[in-house]
Amino acid sequence: MIILNKQKEYIEKIKKIIEKNNLNFTYYIETFGCSLNENDSEKFEGIFELSGMRKQNTPDGASLIVFNTCAIRENAEKRLLGRLGAVKKEAINGAIILIGGCMMQQEENIKLVKEKFPFVDLIFGTHTSFRLPENLYNIISGIYEEETKKEKETEANKNNKKRKTYVDILDIDGEIYEGMPVKRGEGSSAYVTIMYGCNNFCTYCIVPYVRGRERSRKPEYILNEIRDLVKEGYTKITLLGQNVNSYKGEGDILDFADLIDEICKIDGLKELSFISPHPKDFTDKIISSIAKNDKVSRNLHYPLQSGSTRILKKMNRKYTKEQYISRAKKIFEKVPNVSLSTDIIVGFPGETEEDFEETLDVVKKIDFDQIFMFIYSPRAGTIAYNMKDEYIPREVQNKRFERLKQLYNKRLDEINEKYVGRIEKVIVEGESKNNENMLEARNKNNKILIFEKYPNWKKGDEVKIKITKNHRWYLKGEKI
Numbered sequence: 305m306i307i308l309n310k311q312k313e314y315i316e317k318i319k320k321i322i323e324k325n326n327l328n329f330t331y332y333i334e335t336f337g338c339s340l341n342e343n344d345s346e347k348f349e350g351i352f353e354l355s356g357m358r359k360q361n362t363p364d365g366a367s368l369i370v371f372n373t374c375a376i377r378e379n380a381e382k383r384l385l386g387r388l389g390a391v392k393k394e395a396i397n398g399a400i401i402l403i404g405g406c407m408m409q410q411e412e413n414i415k416l417v418k419e420k421f422p423f424v425d426l427i428f429g430t431h432t433s434f435r436l437p438e439n440l441y442n443i444i445s446g447i448y449e450e451e452t453k454k455e456k457e458t459e460a461n462k463n464n465k466k467r468k469t470y471v472d473i474l475d476i477d478g479e480i481y482e483g484m485p486v487k488r489g490e491g492s493s494a495y496v497t498i499m500y501g502c503n504n505f506c507t508y509c510i511v512p513y514v515r516g517r518e519r520s521r522k523p524e525y526i527l528n529e530i531r532d533l534v535k536e537g538y539t540k541i542t543l544l545g546q547n548v549n550s551y552k553g554e555g556d557i558l559d560f561a562d563l564i565d566e567i568c569k570i571d572g573l574k575e576l577s578f579i580s581p582h583p584k585d586f587t588d589k590i591i592s593s594i595a596k597n598d599k600v601s602r603n604l605h606y607p608l609q610s611g612s613t614r615i616l617k618k619m620n621r622k623y624t625k626e627q628y629i630s631r632a633k634k635i636f637e638k639v640p641n642v643s644l645s646t647d648i649i650v651g652f653p654g655e656t657e658e659d660f661e662e663t664l665d666v667v668k669k670i671d672f673d674q675i676f677m678f679i680y681s682p683r684a685g686t687i688a689y690n691m692k693d694e695y696i697p698r699e700v701q702n703k704r705f706e707r708l709k710q711l712y713n714k715r716l717d718e719i720n721e722k723y724v725g726r727i728e729k730v731i732v733e734g735e736s737k738n739n740e741n742m743l744e745a746r747n748k749n750n751k752i753l754i755f756e757k758y759p760n761w762k763k764g765d766e767v768k769i770k771i772t773k774n775h776r777w778y779l780k781g782e783k784i
């Protein structure tokens with residue numbers, strides 16, 4: 305574990321340069337991918353804010369532009385390349401451009417960026433982001449400490465000459481670093497990363513290669529962070545990790561169930577969620593910990609990936625269709641009023657019509673309130689990437705995806721009916737996005753409830769809503 309005192313000194317040094325030169329220094333950050341990446345970006349923003357920079361919501365005219373990349377599927381990678389092309393103008397005008405995140409852990413992507421986007425100032429990876437203050441200081445001092453240098457660099461860019469691209473990447477699993485500032489979003493929800501990396505090597509997944517092996521944060525750091533957040537008004541906490549239920553602690557808090565128990569003791573905490581657990585590690589101890597702590601969200605993520613035992617084996621998921629279903633049934637039985645969400649990959653190499661129907665069968669048997677559906681995307685470096693002679697044609701993948709979507713819509717209507725008639729205590733989140741005469745809230749199953757505005761309503765009000773109608777993507781209700 306690294307405590308970041310030295311990096312804090314670099315933040316101070318950047319701040320001094322910004323103050324000394326009277327710079328109106330702004331930053332723009334764009335995050336691709338999952339909540340873990342969003343939480344990483346919040347840490348980057350913490351560094352920028354403490355350095356005296358101001359956030360802006362578009363790249364136009366920003367002094368610093370940062371992309372935090374994702375490698376999980378090909379479309380996230382393609383989008384980044386488009387976005388990089390779009391900020392060339394800002395780079396020519398002198399903006400500093402940084403790229404970090406999972407995509408940069410792969411050598412071929414570094415090469416690509418260096419060749420096609422030579423104006424990028426720094427490429428950093430998932431194991432070196434703790435050195436961001438130091439790297440940023442080196443770039444900023446190079447530009448602003450000597451005014452002439454800046455002019456030269458800008459001229460160089462205008463003439464389309466190469467600007468130096470610094471690369472700071474480590475292949476080894478990074479150490480966990482603690483103590484950096486974090487800029488949180490507005491509202492009452494906050495993310496807390498509890499573990500980094502993954503040991504599972506599902507054959508389609510790039511994560512273990514770009515995020516390294518599993519490393520868990522020490523329980524005391526997690527608990528202290530949550531206590532502080534709750535004091536600041538962040539009463540809904542989401543724990544993050546690639547595989548949260550294989551969390552390993554120390555002392556009295558040995559595993560994920562112990563961690564849930566301890567976090568739920570924190571006064572003032574209203575709701576605890578977590579993403580993502582792995583079905584193979586969803587132990588009875590964890591299920592009973594969820595059941596006994598009513599602060600734990602009643603919406604659990606339980607990623608299926610495929611309903612075919614044969615494909616699950618090819619994916620290296622380490623459970624069968626039957627084990628998945630029986631564990632889901634146990635969760636429904638032990639945790640009253642729980643709802644499940646899931647991830648499904650369609651068109652994995654070698655998936656036959658029969659395999660796909662097994663997936664549809666699970667969707668028919670288990671009530672999923674939400675399904676995140678993906679078409680298999682080959683990732684160079686993973687085991688499934690080499691199953692090229694078993695790749696499924698795009699048209700077949702698309703058709704299966706559509707069939708799954710149709711079934712999901714039908715199932716959602718059936719599942720939503722069970723909410724009609726229920727009375728739920730919820731917190732008003734604000735006006736409905738689509739109708740300014742209505743208000744919006746979410747119940748404990750993360751369902752959107754829409755109901756009429758009442759006099760003197762305000763955000764944060766606790767109200768009782770009787771659910772009256774299913775509208776598939778939301779539920780309508782009346783205040784009682």
Ligand code: 5AD
Nearest residue numbers: 508509607647648649678679680681
């Ligand atoms: N292709 C398609 N989907 C993928 N996922 C992970 N890797 C791939 C891939 N190569 C999906 C899984 C995972 C979610 C975060 O992304 O369903 O649970």
Ligand code: SF4
Nearest residue numbers: 502504505506509511
């Ligand atoms: Fe990827 Fe599997 Fe690890 Fe999830 S559990 S991050 S899908 S390797």
